[in-house]
Amino acid sequence: MSDHQGVPVRALPVAEGLLLRPFEEADLPALIEAHRDETLRHFTRRPVDDAESASRWLARQREGWAAGSRYSYAVLDAAVPDTAGAELLGNVALKCGPLPSVAEVGYWTAAPARGRGVAPRAVEVLTAWAFETFAASGLERIDLLHQVDNEASCRVAEKCGYRFEEVLSALPPDYPLDGHRHARKRLDAPQHRRPE
Numbered sequence: 300m301s302d303h304q305g306v307p308v309r310a311l312p313v314a315e316g317l318l319l320r321p322f323e324e325a326d327l328p329a330l331i332e333a334h335r336d337e338t339l340r341h342f343t344r345r346p347v348d349d350a351e352s353a354s355r356w357l358a359r360q361r362e363g364w365a366a367g368s369r370y371s372y373a374v375l376d377a378a379v380p381d382t383a384g385a386e387l388l389g390n391v392a393l394k395c396g397p398l399p400s401v402a403e404v405g406y407w408t409a410a411p412a413r414g415r416g417v418a419p420r421a422v423e424v425l426t427a428w429a430f431e432t433f434a435a436s437g438l439e440r441i442d443l444l445h446q447v448d449n450e451a452s453c454r455v456a457e458k459c460g461y462r463f464e465e466v467l468s469a470l471p472p473d474y475p476l477d478g479h480r481h482a483r484k485r486l487d488a489p490q491h492r493r494p495e
């Protein structure tokens with residue numbers, strides 16, 4: 300259980316041209332397809348392979364939501380009115396650990412949607428939502444971690460105003476290379492992202 304529990308399961312207000320809503324069963328074929336991409340698999344610890352692992356993945360997201368430990372959102376194009384039929388652009392999640400003051404953001408963008416600023420926009424929406432929603436329960440900082448070979452993820456951090464904080468030592472086998480920790484604080488000035 301986390302201190303950041305009790306958030307209703309619902310979509311966030313549309314912002315940055317994106318709709319973020321909790322994952323649904325209907326997203327699972329697109330989730331499996333997205334996980335066929337080698338780059339995504341390289342940077343994901345537990346890739347989804349088939350219908351069975353996709354169902355387990357969805358169950359974990361729902362459990363995480365109920366426990367207040369993980370809020371994951373499907374990222375969709377807000378211009379498509381039918382959210383059930385909309386293309387899955389990506390995933391963004393807030394992970395809440397034992398310390399109420401610190402959370403972590405994680406994300407991926409489906410390969411065909413990369414290079415359009417989907418991840419930075421989704422991270423921006425999630426960050427604003429998280430600081431607003433969990434300020435009262437003590438959230439002060441959100442970390443963004445990536446492996447040193449993930450330059451695209453480092454760019455996402457920079458674009459979203461997650462400042463570089465430190466190099467993290469490798470932790471094999473899950474993290475074979477060193478990493479970066481970037482962070483954004485609740486009281487940081489509002490972000491003005493560079494144009495895509």
Ligand SMILES: CC(C)(COP(=O)(O)OP(=O)(O)OC[C@H]1O[C@@H](n2cnc3c(N)ncnc32)[C@H](O)[C@@H]1OP(=O)(O)O)[C@@H](O)C(=O)NCCC(=O)NCCS
Pocket residue numbers: 338339342406407408409412413414415416417418419444445446449450451452454455458495
């Ligand atoms: C990292 C990732 C989420 C970026 O998502 P995105 O929506 O493409 O983000 P952006 O459009 O802002 O692009 C970020 C960088 O990706 C690179 N990029 C641009 N177009 C790209 C493309 N078509 N394909 C791959 N990478 C591309 C560029 O370096 C870009 O930085 P730039 O804008 O300074 O040129 C995405 O590459 C991804 O899903 N990677 C695999 C999973 C992953 O690494 N998750 C993060 C783990 S920490």
